[in-house]
Amino acid sequence: MEIEMKHISKSFGNNKVLRDINFSIHSGEVHALMGENGAGKSTMMNILTGLLNADGGEITVDGKKTTFKNALDAEQHGIAFIHQEMNNFADMSVVENMFLNRELKKGFGVLDTKAMKEQAKTALDRLGVDISVDTLVGSLSVGRQQTIEIAKSLMNKTQVLIMDEPTAALSENEIAKLFKIIDSLREQGVAIIYISHRMEEIFEISNRLTVMRDGLTINTYETSETDVKQIVHDMVGRDMGDFYPERKPEFGKELLSVKGLNSGDTFKDIDFSVKSGEILAFSGLMGAGRTEIMRGIFGVDKLDSGEIFVDGEKVEIKTPEQAIKHNIGFLTENRKDEGLILDGTLSENIDLPSIDGFTKKGFIDEKADKDFVDMLMKRLGVKAQSSQDLASSLSGGNQQKVVLAKWVGSGAQILILDEPTRGVDVGAKREIYDLMNELTDRGTAIIMVSSDLDEVLGFSDNIVVVYEGKIQGEIATKDATQDKVMTLATGGEINE
Known part of the structure; x- marks a missing residue:
């Protein structure tokens, strides 16, 4: 799937949140989206997935002008958004969470539990993780709960996966596992929009990156052809000198x-x-x-x-x-x-x-x-x-x-x-x-x-x-x- 957003604008009252956004994502790539809080990243993704309507500009999917009615419409067309705040229900099982509001049923409205478990297991196997579908979600680590969200999106034949600060609450070990999953999805042709403030992750996992500032897309780079200094300059609009200010402590009592x-x-x-x-x-x-x-x-x-x-x-x-x-x-x-x-x-x-x-x-x-x-x-x-x-x-x-x-x-x-x-x-x-x-x-x-x-x-x-x-x-x-x-x-x- 190829997506292109051209000259997207959005205002809330007199506040121009997006002024001229240009962004593209291709099959089988990880495209990092960076910018300070308030730069417009979330608004841009909400427009892409149908949660908000743009005031101007257009979105094309595989060359065809497209507007999604809502998030469900976007999901049904292969675009899934995994938010930083996950929506799992702790007292429900893995399979119950994965099929919430889209349960499979046999005749007379009876739940097809066997089919749901098989499909859930297939989605988890695709990610190479061993989680019992009968396990209560609340007993799992944050990293494993996140894996369930990814597996759930794959059951909809997701072609573009948006991940918002996916490592914010993960351990180093869980981050390493997540990156293996991302690499696997990339090899399967899934496109991933990766939103993060962590520079070291961006340079490890992404193919391209786009920097936003004040509702504008400032630059898009091949990740291998830029560096932290350039990205920071684009994000804040100025050179910041050393990333950490100098410490000259004078200890007292x-x-x-x-x-x-x-x-x-x-x-x-x-x-x-x-x-x-x-x-x-x-x-x-x-x-x-x-x-x-x-x-x-x-x-x-x-x-x-x-x-x-x-x-x-x-x-x-x-x-x-x-x-x-x-x-x-x-x-x-x-x-x-x-x-x-x-x-x-x-x-x-x-x-x-x-x-x-x-x-x-x-x-x-x-x-x-x-x-x-x-x-x-x-x-x-x-x-x-x-x-x-x-x-x-x-x-x-x-x-x-x-x-x-x-x-x-x-x-x-x-x-x-x-x-x-x-x-x-x-x-x-x-x-x-x-x-x-x-x-x-x-x-x-x-x-x-x-x-x-x-x-x-x-x-x-x-x-x-x-x-x-x-x-x-x-x-x-x-x-x-x-x-x-x-x-x-x-x-x-x-x-x-």
């Missing part, structure tokens, strides 16, 4: 230390400390226990034993409220479920930990509160029409900035940032790194949990590596290499 933290079989004997002005990175494979340790420190999850010291004094933290009183902030990995009130305004989200400071005798000083929120939104570069916009209306990168604004505004001296740049475009990443630098220059201590090894090595001062719920080692970033960190992350030891 120890702000947080923990001793002998234990929580069941999740983590044991956790000891570490972080100083004023320091970025301490926590690295390790997915499932090692990094996030769980942070949730225990912040009072989200119960600790069985151990001690926490803030500014040299032993403290008791059993709830997030107690953590906040001790000037600890926590940007959670799952910002949508735990970091934001999605149906709340930006103002309600940002001043949540700080609202008491604007309340006198039960009344809120609305002007002071608004000035405070507007100042933080401007400082962090939150792109929104006003502080009264709903959090759910923002792009992923801007949602991340809102959560950061909440904790910056709270005056937290100890910030735990769990995957602070996951799902964030390259321009927003640099803004977050610059903010982290500014915070540590002002004496904030930052603990950064990250699955991005380049980020860990490129933007931290010291690295703690967690393996199976234990600290396997700690190393100064200046002495660290990928090999050393991965050795510790897989249970090995390094000999200095």
